[in-house]
Amino acid sequence: MILEEQILPYMQWLWSGGPGSIGALPRFLLIALGLGFLGLLLGFIVSAARHGILRGGDIVYRTITNGVRELWETSPRRVWALAQLAMKEAWRRRVVVALMVFFIILVFASWFLRTDHQDPAKLYISFVLTATTYLVLGIALLLSAFSLPADFKNKTIYTIVTKPVRAGEIVMGRTLGFTLVGTILLAIMGVSSYVFVNRSLDHTHEVDINSLKKVQDAAGEYIGQDGRTSLDANHRHEVELNTDGEGKAESNYGHYHQIVKRGDRSVVLGAEGIMRARVPRWGKLTFLDRQGVPKQRGISVGSEWTYRSFVDGNTQATAIWTFDDISPALNYDDGEVSGLPIGLIVRVFRTHKGVIGRGITGSIQVRNPETGLASEVIPFTALDAKIDERIIPQKLRGTDDKEYDLYKDFVSPNGQLEIRVQCLEGGQYFGFAQPDMYLRLPDASPVVNWLKVYASIWVQMVIVIAIGVTASTLLSGPVAMLFTVSFIVLGFFRPFFVGVAAGTEYGGGPVESFYRLITQKNIITKLDEGFTTSLIQGVDLVFRSLMLTMAQVLPDFAALSTVAFAALGFDVPADKVYQDLTMCLAYVIGLSVVGYFLLRTREVAR
Amino acid sequence: MSDDIVIQTRALGKVYRDFWGRQKVRALKPLDLEIQRGEVLGLLGPNGSGKTTTIKLILGLLFPTEGEALVFGKRATDVSKNERIGYLPEESYLYRFLNAEETLDFYGRLFDMSAETRKQRVDELIKMVGLDRARKRQLQEYSKGMTRRIGLAQALINNPELILLDEPTSGLDPIGTREMKDMILRLKEEGKTVVMCSHLLADVQDVCDRIAILHQGELKELGRVDTLLTVADVTQIRARNLTADCQNEIRQVIARHHGELMEMDNPSTTLEELFLSIVRDSEARPGRRANVEQTTSA
Numbered sequence: 001m002i003l004e005e006q007i008l009p010y011m012q013w014l015w016s017g018g019p020g021s022i023g024a025l026p027r028f029l030l031i032a033l034g035l036g037f038l039g040l041l042l043g044f045i046v047s048a049a050r051h052g053i054l055r056g057g058d059i060v061y062r063t064i065t066n067g068v069r070e071l072w073e074t075s076p077r078r079v080w081a082l083a084q085l086a087m088k089e090a091w092r093r094r095v096v097v098a099l100m101v102f103f104i105i106l107v108f109a110s111w112f113l114r115t116d117h118q119d120p121a122k123l124y125i126s127f128v129l130t131a132t133t134y135l136v137l138g139i140a141l142l143l144s145a146f147s148l149p150a151d152f153k154n155k156t157i158y159t160i161v162t163k164p165v166r167a168g169e170i171v172m173g174r175t176l177g178f179t180l181v182g183t184i185l186l187a188i189m190g191v192s193s194y195v196f197v198n199r200s201l202d203h204t205h206e207v208d209i210n211s212l213k214k215v216q217d218a219a220g221e222y223i224g225q226d227g228r229t230s231l232d233a234n235h236r237h238e239v240e241l242n243t244d245g246e247g248k249a250e251s252n253y254g255h256y257h258q259i260v261k262r263g264d265r266s267v268v269l270g271a272e273g274i275m276r277a278r279v280p281r282w283g284k285l286t287f288l289d290r291q292g293v294p295k296q297r298g299i300s301v302g303s304e305w306t307y308r309s310f311v312d313g314n315t316q317a318t319a320i321w322t323f324d325d326i327s328p329a330l331n332y333d334d335g336e337v338s339g340l341p342i343g344l345i346v347r348v349f350r351t352h353k354g355v356i357g358r359g360i361t362g363s364i365q366v367r368n369p370e371t372g373l374a375s376e377v378i379p380f381t382a383l384d385a386k387i388d389e390r391i392i393p394q395k396l397r398g399t400d401d402k403e404y405d406l407y408k409d410f411v412s413p414n415g416q417l418e419i420r421v422q423c424l425e426g427g428q429y430f431g432f433a434q435p436d437m438y439l440r441l442p443d444a445s446p447v448v449n450w451l452k453v454y455a456s457i458w459v460q461m462v463i464v465i466a467i468g469v470t471a472s473t474l475l476s477g478p479v480a481m482l483f484t485v486s487f488i489v490l491g492f493f494r495p496f497f498v499g500v501a502a503g504t505e506y507g508g509g510p511v512e513s514f515y516r517l518i519t520q521k522n523i524i525t526k527l528d529e530g531f532t533t534s535l536i537q538g539v540d541l542v543f544r545s546l547m548l549t550m551a552q553v554l555p556d557f558a559a560l561s562t563v564a565f566a567a568l569g570f571d572v573p574a575d576k577v578y579q580d581l582t583m584c585l586a587y588v589i590g591l592s593v594v595g596y597f598l599l600r601t602r603e604v605a606r
Numbered sequence: 607m608s609d610d611i612v613i614q615t616r617a618l619g620k621v622y623r624d625f626w627g628r629q630k631v632r633a634l635k636p637l638d639l640e641i642q643r644g645e646v647l648g649l650l651g652p653n654g655s656g657k658t659t660t661i662k663l664i665l666g667l668l669f670p671t672e673g674e675a676l677v678f679g680k681r682a683t684d685v686s687k688n689e690r691i692g693y694l695p696e697e698s699y700l701y702r703f704l705n706a707e708e709t710l711d712f713y714g715r716l717f718d719m720s721a722e723t724r725k726q727r728v729d730e731l732i733k734m735v736g737l738d739r740a741r742k743r744q745l746q747e748y749s750k751g752m753t754r755r756i757g758l759a760q761a762l763i764n765n766p767e768l769i770l771l772d773e774p775t776s777g778l779d780p781i782g783t784r785e786m787k788d789m790i791l792r793l794k795e796e797g798k799t800v801v802m803c804s805h806l807l808a809d810v811q812d813v814c815d816r817i818a819i820l821h822q823g824e825l826k827e828l829g830r831v832d833t834l835l836t837v838a839d840v841t842q843i844r845a846r847n848l849t850a851d852c853q854n855e856i857r858q859v860i861a862r863h864h865g866e867l868m869e870m871d872n873p874s875t876t877l878e879e880l881f882l883s884i885v886r887d888s889e890a891r892p893g894r895r896a897n898v899e900q901t902t903s904a
Contacts, residue, residue, distance in 0.1 A: 050627070062683075070685065081715035085701065092703045155699040159760060162665050162693040163716040164685055605667035 001280070001345070001570050003435040004307055005559065010578045024579070028586050031552050032593075039597065040064075063601060070166040070596075078165055082173020083180065090143050090181040098139045102189050105131050106196050113200075116234030119254045120201055121274045126567035128193040133457050133561065136186055140461045141484050143178045144468025149477035152604070161604050167473075171595035174469045175462075175588060182461045190454045194447070197275065205229035205249060205257065205268045207239055229257075229268060241266060254569070276569035277449035280343060280438030283323035283419075290315035301349045301429055308347055308431040313360070313423035319432045322369060323439055326417040328407045330439060332391060339391040340406055341440035342419065346382035347431035354428065359383045361424045366392060370412035374399050377422075382430060387568070389440060392419070444571040452572040456562040459584040463555050464488060466588045470595035474602060490550075491557035501547035509540030509547075555587060612768050612799045613641040613664055617673035620659050620823075633659040635824045636673055641801060643767075646794050648814035648831075649803035656823040657803035658696065661770050664801070665693060677768065689717070692766035696773045698757025702746035706737050706756050709745060710763055717764045731759040736785075750777040758789065769793060771802040775809050780881045787813050808878075811835070840868065 008018050015023040022030075040060065047056030109127060117123045148170070151157040160170065212227035225241040229249050237249035237257060245266045249257035255271040287295045290312055298309035298319065311317035332341045348360050359381035367374040375396040380388065394406045404410065411417045419437060423430040467487050471480035490497050499505035507513050507523030515536055516523060527533040560580055565572045617636035624630050634656040641647050649657040662668040664675050666682040675682040678690055700709055707728055714724035732741050735755035745753060754777055761769060774790070775783045790800055790813045804810050810817055811831060819827040827834065848856075853870060860867045 062681075066684070073686070075718045077718050078716050081712055085712060088703060089701075155695065155697070156701055158667060158695045158699050159693070159713070160716065161667065161685075162688055162691065163713060163764075164688040164718070165716050166685055603668050605662045 001435050001438075001568050002307065002433070002564060003282075006434075007573050007576050007579075010575045010582075013575070013579050014582065024582065024586075028590075032590060035553070035590075035594075039594075043597075043601065063597065067168075067596060067600065070168060074166060074169055074172070078169045079173045079176060082160075082165070082170060083177035086143075086147060086174050086177025087181050089147060090178060093143070095139060095143065095181055095185070098135060098185060099188060102132070102135055103192070105135070106192065110196075110200055117253075120233075121197070121254045121569070122567045124197045124200060125275070126563055128197055129453060129457070129563040129566060132186070132189050132193060132454075133460065133563065136182060136189070136457055136461045137464050137488060139185065140178065140182055140464040141468055141481060141488070143181065144174070144465045145472050145481035145484050146477040147174055147178070148469065148472040149475070149480060153477075157604055166596075167599035168592060168596040170599060171469055171473065171592050175466055175592065178465045178469070179462050182465065183458065186454055186458055186461065190450065194450050201233075201255075201274045202270050203233040204270055205232045205237065207241075207259065207266045207268060208236075212239075212241070275446040275450075275566075277444040277446045277566075277571040278343065278438075278569055279441040279444050279571045280435070281323070281441055282435055282438050283321040285432065285434040285437075286320050286322070287311065288316055288318040288320065290317045292316035292318075298432065299429075301431070308433045308436070310347075310349055310429040310431040311421075311423055313428040313430070314426035317422065319421045319430065319437075321419045321421075321434075321437045323417050323419070325415045326407065326411045326439075327415065330441070331394060331407070332440075337391050337393070338395075339393040340417075341389070341391050343438050343440050344380075344388045344390070344421070345385060345436040346388070346421075347436075348382055348384040349429040349431055351427045351429070354425070360428045360430070362430055363422050363424055364390075364392070365420045365422075366396065366406065366410045367418040367420060368410045368412055369416050369418045370414075373404070373409055374420075375404070375410060376401075379424070382423075449566060449571050452577050453562045453566045455577055456560055456572070456580055459580045460555075460557055460560050462584050463557075463560075463587045466591040470591040470598065473595045473599040487554070488557060491555045494551070494554050494556040494558065497547065497554065498551045501544050501551050503544060508537065509544045511536050511540045511543065553590070555583075610643045611640050612643050612678060613639065613801065614676045615639045615660075615664070615673065616676075618660070618663055618670050618675050619672040620656075620663060620668060621671040633823050634663070637825055639818065639825070639828070641799060643799055644794070644797050645815045646790060646800040646802070646813055648810035648817040649801065649820060650805065650807065650810055650817050651803075651820035652805060654822075655820040657805075657820055658772055659823075660820070661772055661801065661803055665691070665770065689764065690767045692761035692764060692769040694754075694757050694761040694769070694771045694774055696776065698753045698760075700745055700753070700757060700760065703744060705744050706732055706741045706759075709756060710759055713760045713763045719764070727763060727765075731762060734762075735759045751779060751782045754778055754782065754786075758786070766798070768799045768801070771800065773804055773806075774802055775804065775806055780878050781885060783809065784878070784882060808876075844873075 006018065012018075013023065014025050017023040017027070021027075043063065044056055044060045047059045050056070051059065106128070109124075109131070113123055113127060114120070148157075151160070161167075206229065208228050208230050212225045214222055215224050215226050217223050222243065224243055224247065225239075225245075227239045227241075229237045229239055233253075235253045237252045239247065239249050239259065241247040241259060245259075245261040247259045247266075249259060249268055251273070255273045257271055258269045259266050260269060261267070287298045287309065288311075289295050289299070298311045298317065300306070301310050311319050326340070330340055331338060344364075346360075346362065350360070354360065361379060362382050363377035363379050365375055365377045375398055378392070380390070382388070392406060396404050396406055396410070398404050398409075406417075421430065421432070421437070464484060464487075468480060468484045471483045474480075475483060496505065500509060503509070507516060512527070513523075515521075515527075516525075521527070527536070560583075562572045562576065562580075615637050617638060618634065619632070619636045620634040621632050622630045637656075637660065639660075649660060651657050659668065663670055664677060664682055666684070666687075669683065677687045680687040701712070704712060710728040710731055711724050714727060719727065732738055735758055737752060737755055737759070740748065740752060745756060748756065754774075758771075758774070761771070771790070775786050778786055787809060790802065793800055794813075794815075800813075802810070802814070814831050816828065816830050817834065818825055843856075857867055857870070
């Protein structure tokens with residue numbers, strides 16, 4: 001699971017924020033205040049230029065006082081009437097075609113998506129959810145950007161604004177109406193795609209009778225059979241049967257099957273665990289370098305993406321996760337195995353091929369951070385980017401070969417436990433980020449998780465609708481659409497946009513980039529010093545300041561997406577859902593205010 | 607501002623500008639106008655004379671370049687004034703995917719009317735404008751006349767005190783025109799204030815108490831219709847059943863008093879009257895050709 005930004009607890013996110021940042025609410029208020037002041041200034045300048053300073057000031061004053069008054073005069077009945085009108089209009093504009101497109105996508109998806117993929121669920125879920133996201137954002141864009149301009153063009157707006165309808169009610173009504181239409185579409189898509197993924201990936205196997213071999217214990221007593229299943233849906237499973245002929249087809253391709261005895265046959269049941277919602281509890285990651293010196297990060301292997309850092313094999317380099325609040329309550333016990341369930345994702349960076357198809361050997365060791373008591377190493381084989389779910393046994397041997405209890409001896413009195421991972425093969429590297437190891441809590445409901453992912457798509461849709469409606473209060477349909485598209489595209493690449501604005505990206509600002517393009521200079525080459533370069537960089541400074549201001553209100557669509565959570569089988573944290581919903585509310589409020597003033601200050605008639 | 611003054615404009619002017627702020631056209635030169643409660647005022651003028659601009663400024667659809675318009679003592683841009691206003695635009699700009707009931711219900715909700723009041727009002731208005739049989743049809747299926755009627759109904763949904771009608775009879779057949787004029791007179795009887803703009807002079811003459819004549823954005827004349835249209839030095843006598851001798855005697859009397867006889871003949875009716883009488887006759891005696899060759903004043 002890639003999690004570049006730590007998900008803070010909701011209240012901390014709202015009020016105080018993470019280290020080096022401020023809370024979302026103070027940030028919202030600051031931005032609102034700043035933009036409000038800028039809007040006021042701009043409004044005054046325009047009014048003063050048109051009507052003179054005194055009249056301009058009077059107009060601005062009246063616009064603000066009217067705005068405050070009209071906010072209190074907002075009528076839910078009028079808003080609902082306008083929302084219903086927007087819904088009827090959307091229906092008339094054949095919004096239902098979007099559903100047909102969606103179903104066509106599903107039909108073709110089942111033809112082209114590979115079922116021999118290593119993790120077909122990931123492929124199917126990410127495809128379906130990504131398609132839903134883009135489709136819904138597209139519909140939201142078209143509905144919201146063209147509606148009000150059509151009213152202006154057809155002059156139907158004349159019969160609205162000559163009624164006691166406040167401009168804010170028009171903006172809210174449209175936003176609410178299109179949101180409801182989008183919600184209905186999303187609900188249908190959500191149910192359909194859930195059924196589609198489950199039905200597409202459901203399959204069964206036969207136990208391959210010829211592959212079964214009897215298994216005996218150390219005393220030579222018959223304890224069951226090992227073998228494999230038939231090849232179905234492009235894969236097989238290893239099979240373990242007990243003496244009654246029942247058992248399990250082991251986890252492979254992201255799922256497993258139960259095997260039951262029916263008559264004299266062992267029958268493989270349907271796939272289980274295709275859709276999961278793992279609930280991780282993350283710890284804090286630090287490193288030891290190859291000499292065993294503590295570091296905040298591992299080494300770089302030259303990847304531009306600095307999310308993960310690496311430990312080199314067969315040295316003292318170690319990734320150390322420290323987990324808090326460890327107690328026996330976290331223990332997993334199924335009668336056969338008892339211990340602490342963890343999940344581990346390793347990015348393997350090979351400097352030589354090794355044996356094709358075989359993983360790289362590593363070790364896991366638990367340690368009491370206070371006493372320094374360490375367990376013996378638990379060897380494992382790492383396959384690149386695969387989620388390795390394992391249990392750290394409750395009974396462990398220490399480095400002194402004595403047996404210890406995980407919770408009593410390796411957990412410090414303040415509830416901390418260290419888990420250390422090393423790469424054991426020289427010349428090979430393991431790459432880690434903090435979320436790559438987690439304590440596995442009991443899985444959440446995949447259906448609820450599906451709902452949460454759709455909630456995040458809904459949030460993106462509402463933000464697009466709010467932007468579209470706001471833009472359409474001032475701009476014509478096509479221009480409002482282009483404006484909204486720009487917002488969406490920039491929103492999806494927000495980190496890059498912020499990087500360019502902050503000057504941390506190679507290649508400089510927009511003008512410098514353009515200059516490099518036409519002069520065929522790469523982004524690293526230093527520009528010759530001189531007047532031209534100074535001029536370019538001077539103009540870029542202005543552009544970058546504007547971009548930085550814009551970045552403050554640019555929604556981070558990539559961060560809002562939770563498709564990766566569902567695709568990789570992780571539960572979307574409730575804190576993230578609350579944060580996204582709050583952010584959505586902030587955008588709707590902020591954009592409605594902007595939309596109100598834009599609509600209020602424009603002439604409806606021509 | 608007195609309570610009896612419903613609309614007051616003070617040096618109200620409008621200049622249309624291009625994107626760069628340059629003057630394109632002066633649509634309305636400073637206009638001072640007061641409209642009293644309960645009167646019917648007609649704004650007259652050729653196309654482009656500033657009639658519609660004046661109405662749009664009064665409604666707040668346009669912002670004045672200079673001066674101001676007050677409606678019920680409030681600025682034209684104050685939305686709350688719309689509670690007491692009904693507006694019929696030039697071309698009944700309505701949502702064509704709604705039917706008559708839905709349309710009126712929608713506009714009723716914009717006035718925050720309760721469901722019960724809306725139901726009652728919608729029913730009344732649909733019957734009043736004669737669309738009872740078409741109440742469930744979408745407006746896109748309506749003829750122009752029907753669209754004007756539903757447009758008028760939406761303008762009256764809130765039982766307004768002030769009604770602004772932009773070319774109310776445009777697109778209506780003579781019967782519709784007559785009904786619209788009757789409606790305006792009925793509204794006047796109910797004490798409502800009506801401002802209408804039109805370039806159909808006969809319509810204005812029939813229903814308006816006062817007229818304002820605009821030309822090239824400037825107010826050229828303002829006054830009571832009867833006063834403005836009275837020709838002071840001409841006397842008109844209308845009599846029935848005069849013999850030829852009697853007519854000659856009248857001519858002699860006029861000559862004896864040094865008057866100039868300008869015209870003495872049988873008057874003709876208006877085409878509107880003729881048309882309406884044919885339609886009435888046709889409705890009263892369906893299937894028979896109307897006898898209209900000789901029309902009498904009776």
